[in-house]
Amino acid sequence: MYETTYHRPSTLAEAASLFSGASEARFLAGGQTLLPTMKQRLAAPTDLIDLSRLAELKGIEVTADAVTIGAGTTHATVATSAEVARAIPALAKLAGLVGDPAVRHLGTLGGSLANNDPAADYPAAVLGLGATVHTTKRSIAAEEYFQGLFTTALEEGEIITRVSFPIPARADYQKFRHPASRYALTAVFAAQMKDGSIRVAVTGAGSDGVFRAEAIEAALAANPTPSALDGVSIDPAGMLADIHGSAAYRANLVTVMAKRAVGGWAG
């Protein structure tokens, strides 16, 4: 790891001003992505601004219509929150499938979304529920937030503060995990919202990152059962391909995981 200077601000305002005063600063939350990247010398920020102890980024709030989670909340906290499990069980389940217990004890919602890894889990829930990403500057709809591999609508120095997830009528998350890295080889978040509309978001598979599977949404809108997806196939053209799985393999997995997720609605 290259040399860096560590800062621990005690407010969001102080974090923002430290950021603008440094030459190449990065925010540090759980460090479960940034520190491995720095150890590989793939990132070399001059300054690290630690957000992990900011009370302003903590907390879970549940209303009749939404679950709002502070960006600094760890995966373990979301996975074991009784409130989240009651309101959106699929979200608690998703958080419990991120990495391993030690990663979940430190890694955060905000860090995962800021990074926008194409195989990360949280982007599927944010897009699959049509969540809103709140920052120090504005509120961003899920559709505008994700802009391709490792790319988001966030501007320099903008900090995610919290995320509001609308509570669906029913939802499930099905993840086909890479057995070594534990990231998603393909995973699907499928939801039926309270107004009856269907949202299906796919992570791990798309060559532009998380996306909504429109063909699957249309089939489920006509008939919201797993068998509605029997004839639906996904075009491999837009899929990732690597040593772990070809584009055709991932395209097939999208339908398989979507079927399982809709199957999960019953339970």
Added chain:
Amino acid sequence: MAKVSLTVNGKALTAEVEDRTLLVQLLRDVFGLTGTHVGCDTSQCGACVIHLDGRAVKSCTLLAAQADGAAVTTIEGLAVGDELHPVQAAFREHHGLQCGFCTPGMIMSAVDMINRLGGPLDEETIRHELEGNICRCTGYHNIVKAIEAASAQMAGLSQAAE
């Protein structure tokens, strides 16, 4: 440079380290606690797992400066005098190690899962909870058996204490 004050295995310790120092480097190279191992540089193997304020974390993926003010427990802090911790004793009893390189991390993860979930734990839970710990020798079978036995024993102990 960062001044880091920690409680390590119950003892208050302070050190002046470079800001980029990882917690595992502070533990091993400065404090001489070499029981915590480093098995990879990708945050995947879990040989470096310690407890930070009571939760299992990978000490290779945390800056020493981030841990300032925290209570850290390492493998050296589990035994009481000559008496091994029940998880350590179970690893010996059930032959839960071969070369022993992964063992400190395995045991710290095992203690963490038993503390969080209570016991006795079943095989499926233990295997799921061990996903962040890699062993190149044992095939995991005896590790799982050791944790099963320790979790049952510790559940029995805590019931007896109530």
